Amino acid sequence: MSSFYGKNIRISIFGQSHSPAIGVTADGLPAGFAPDLERLGNFMARRAPGSHDFSTKRKETDEFTILSGMKNDTLCGAPFAAEIQNKDTRSKDYSQLKDCPRPGHADYTAEIKYKGFQDEAGGGHFSGRLTAPLCLIGGICIQLLEQEGIHIGSHISSIENIRDIPFDAVNLSGDDFISLRSQILPVLDSGCSEKMADAILAAGSGGDSVGGIIECGITGLPAGIGDPMFEGMENRIASIIFGIPAIKGIEFGAGFASASMKGSQNNDSFIIKDGKVRTGTNNHGGILGGITTGMPLIFRVAVKPTPSVFLPQQSVSLASGEEKTLQIKGRHDPCIVPRAVPCVEAAAAIAVYDAFLDYKKYL
Amino acid sequence: MSSFYGKNIRISIFGQSHSPAIGVTADGLPAGFAPDLERLGNFMARRAPGSHDFSTKRKETDEFTILSGMKNDTLCGAPFAAEIQNKDTRSKDYSQLKDCPRPGHADYTAEIKYKGFQDEAGGGHFSGRLTAPLCLIGGICIQLLEQEGIHIGSHISSIENIRDIPFDAVNLSGDDFISLRSQILPVLDSGCSEKMADAILAAGSGGDSVGGIIECGITGLPAGIGDPMFEGMENRIASIIFGIPAIKGIEFGAGFASASMKGSQNNDSFIIKDGKVRTGTNNHGGILGGITTGMPLIFRVAVKPTPSVFLPQQSVSLASGEEKTLQIKGRHDPCIVPRAVPCVEAAAAIAVYDAFLDYKKYL
Amino acid sequence: MSSFYGKNIRISIFGQSHSPAIGVTADGLPAGFAPDLERLGNFMARRAPGSHDFSTKRKETDEFTILSGMKNDTLCGAPFAAEIQNKDTRSKDYSQLKDCPRPGHADYTAEIKYKGFQDEAGGGHFSGRLTAPLCLIGGICIQLLEQEGIHIGSHISSIENIRDIPFDAVNLSGDDFISLRSQILPVLDSGCSEKMADAILAAGSGGDSVGGIIECGITGLPAGIGDPMFEGMENRIASIIFGIPAIKGIEFGAGFASASMKGSQNNDSFIIKDGKVRTGTNNHGGILGGITTGMPLIFRVAVKPTPSVFLPQQSVSLASGEEKTLQIKGRHDPCIVPRAVPCVEAAAAIAVYDAFLDYKKYL
């Protein structure tokens, strides 16, 4: 029953969509680091709803209060804790969910698992709102990694069937991420941005939704981070990434495409560049044997379309055992991919910083 | 630095390709269960090399010795430990790997991480041989799950560009797995088996290799197994699956395909079937909110082509800092997908049994 | 850097003495249980300061706000989180602690560990105040255990050199704890209560402090809880108990006294009583091989005298490297043993409930 993650930094995320507050505790952050709180707020704003046309109209300001772990705005070594109060709650909207589970949501599984005692309002602990504290702590880890010269960025690889060009996995640098962070729909090929927007708005106006793929890159990683077998970088990243609701797949480097390649094609030659060992291509996604190679770490995640659609859907009454038609009301994003982008970066940052601390033990 | 996995059953895998032995310890297996050791041997034989034309000619019998945890062939509650002795070792083959890392292997990352002290022979701890103890303990978990009515099976979804038909994700049953277990290239559409074999042999004869995709299904899971966020079934399975060398991607249910669907299309309607709550389709892959729905759990993994190819490759001399051509010799599988099939089942069984024990705590 | 505990219920305690709030998150509490919040408040009041003559005059109401994990006052399966706001803070009192560490406190070790960035006010994260959230979550575990017929209670075994009689380790029952909970100085021999009070007041009026020993008993445990080696009941209890500041020793059953016994004297004969296997004596303290025997679990902890004494003490200036005399001011308990009693019960309850969940997995 776990909203805990990590070995060196141990994170606990709490809250339900309509509980008094949501938040996060984090043990193991280094004393002496002063996070840029304004930048952290800007990072969290990329996830927050209500900021653009593709997002729910709910106004959640996601303003957080730091409860502990800081002194004079500097990490003091004590566990970090912060909360975000839940203000814009409309509990009455959710009265029917206990009986008639929404397709694609956790209503049914929560009902079974928690024997009817779950907090169904707004999806409870399963709400996408719980990614706000994830971004809060991940945003701090992003800043901690930057101190080490490690940068994380991502773009929308696709929305429905509209595809952006991929990252240059060989030459990717931290500077490539800067402009992405200010785009509502962060893409590399600016031409696809409008098409993506159209696809989202079209789905939304039809009472439907769309999904997409996010590609994430991490630059500046020294070779040697990560561990064999079950603590490889793939394992570590995947085990936190699937904590973001709606993510149904992850691939590293060439990923699923490597399955139809020849070995001679998929293998990345080692070369010397500027006196350093590098690879000429980057199908391995910066990871061999679970361990970073020093090349950019590249992965992609599949985000399913928002399960909250306004078209009538088939469901069942758990009480009567009869099938019935469900009509969802309320305020929902026709596409959560744009808001999932910072969540993916936050999750990756937590995993990478945790692995980085393991790496430091043996220096 | 971790070859540990698990919370309720805690697994430790040890060994190098050419160390005196490889093996596994497992804490938390239930006292009183008598594994069918002959069946376990048969399961491990599916992974062992040398059994068919697509595999290396090395003869590793993978015969294991149980060191502890049993009394009269029954689990006794003490930690289980077993070893497989390494017999057919040819250490001289690997003398050049320390200086000139093989593309696609962990030679370079191990050199950096372990500062030159790694055991490079045969890939050391990164060798695919370490999946033998994984299959050993996973094979026991498969039998433990069967006691609960839970069955695991898989087929080769693709080799290079040759594709099998997918599992019937709605009606899949444990019986569907039986015939798959006796096929060298387990597929649902028998027509593709020969084409896959041809593709593998063609790659091998050309000194090259091919990869593929494995689809795994788990039936009989009650609804309610798995936990929110970081201990969802996706997280748990992914975090062990990436411990299998060469796996570069995983997707659950519709996975990456869901990213180009509409929500109305991807959502699975709830229905009543035989008096039980089920879904009409199974794009969710049996998992909602990280928790099993009672529908078959379905996932696919991408296996990259064997990095050991016999064509000349570009690499570097770490000592001299110069690029050089590498020619790999020895005995290698032109395609490891067939042997990876039981490894995927084993890893999934460990993850699911561990989650199942968490589930039992609250019954 | 860890304020995390537990395997099945995972607890994270946060806060500093003078941070905006202190609190706790707990993952893994069972859905459907409705804690008696009034009783929980009464339990926490036993720890709170200001309630009697032996305690600091600070008024910390320790009123908590539940942030998540509940629905209609019932645990809902989502992580539990609660906070206690810090109101009565006087930060100016602590200005000199950064330079001149108090003997017996963590001022010096925190300065070194956190490189001067620690929050020194009131002892920061090392303050005894952090036992309030421990009692909050432990108080819930006490109620959960009572549902299983397991009861926890304790008495003050000694203050300075004044000794209470020990628990009847063979016949101890949950009813024996009831009257102890309402005593300010909970003792079995009412005659020693006044002497203990005198000793505390005498120490306090002399600017000094006294310590003591607490004996804790746990009844109703079925045989079979706990695990061999590092997850034995002794290990589990000790590893949380030392999280209470000022505890410097723990012993189970006859403990240190067993070291001067003969084996024939220390061994507890097995007998049949009311048709059940019991032991005639209980030197083993209810634990053999790390596992409960079904007899009362008994342990004692040593609580050092409050390090905050008002007599002049020798310390050093970390800045100048010179020795200097330190005079502590402010409000401090001359003896923390009475307030430590519920903390010991809370910590034990968490450890036992966590072990109980492991036990349930194999039923």
Added chain:
Amino acid sequence: MSSFYGKNIRISIFGQSHSPAIGVTADGLPAGFAPDLERLGNFMARRAPGSHDFSTKRKETDEFTILSGMKNDTLCGAPFAAEIQNKDTRSKDYSQLKDCPRPGHADYTAEIKYKGFQDEAGGGHFSGRLTAPLCLIGGICIQLLEQEGIHIGSHISSIENIRDIPFDAVNLSGDDFISLRSQILPVLDSGCSEKMADAILAAGSGGDSVGGIIECGITGLPAGIGDPMFEGMENRIASIIFGIPAIKGIEFGAGFASASMKGSQNNDSFIIKDGKVRTGTNNHGGILGGITTGMPLIFRVAVKPTPSVFLPQQSVSLASGEEKTLQIKGRHDPCIVPRAVPCVEAAAAIAVYDAFLDYKKYL
């Protein structure tokens, strides 16, 4: 059900008294360190039986085979694994233990916990023999710590009622341990050695046994190792120490004696010595707030008398539910304290090295 310990180095101990082998795996040992295997053997010989008059006559050579984790006798970064084969087994001795549990042993609790499936021969997994692999891995940690200038040693503080003098907790140095390591009964006051020997032999010849207290010291620890609350040095050490069978209590620094001191007496003044911050006395045992102060870390453990005594004892028949007299036969130590000394050092070394790796992450 756990024979696992550790966070940075993760240890798994396996085996039963009469299983084919016992052994240990350890993940996280640093690549590049070459343990002195002869010295390791000598360390393990201090624990091995049969070497002196106070020990069982069983001949267990405790010769170990390293299965993995080494290359050319140097740690290579892969998980370390070693086994000790069980040769001198006499399984027929133990036939009656399943029905009639020995007082003071885990026979009864194992029967209940494992539902009759436990391996009762020789105590199974609960046998003191399982401390051999603990000493194996602890012996390596001792050598690793010495590389950092950290030394561990211990002496017998008491046998029955015969007491040695205590360590000089202020001036203790690593050199003080050298002569202790070569004594069969390691004591500081050579005059008590013969009296202890007499007490042991007297107990043995009377068919009885005696216990004692071991004092352990750790020198050379820098200030700042250990963490607040549940990962303090006391918690870490206690949670592994209770994995040694027969240990029933632990105290740090003044421990239980501090409970009858005044605060002014128990507090250790800070002083400057040779330009460094030290304390004038060491009642705190080198730990404040869970974190090392740079003073010697001192703790004592209570070892109960060997439960295997040859005098007739009362027990029960689990089958018939009747009380019966039990007469233990075989070969047993009249006092296990001498052989427990290296076990305590080994366990402490593992805990300290694990904490040291956490410390290194933040340097």
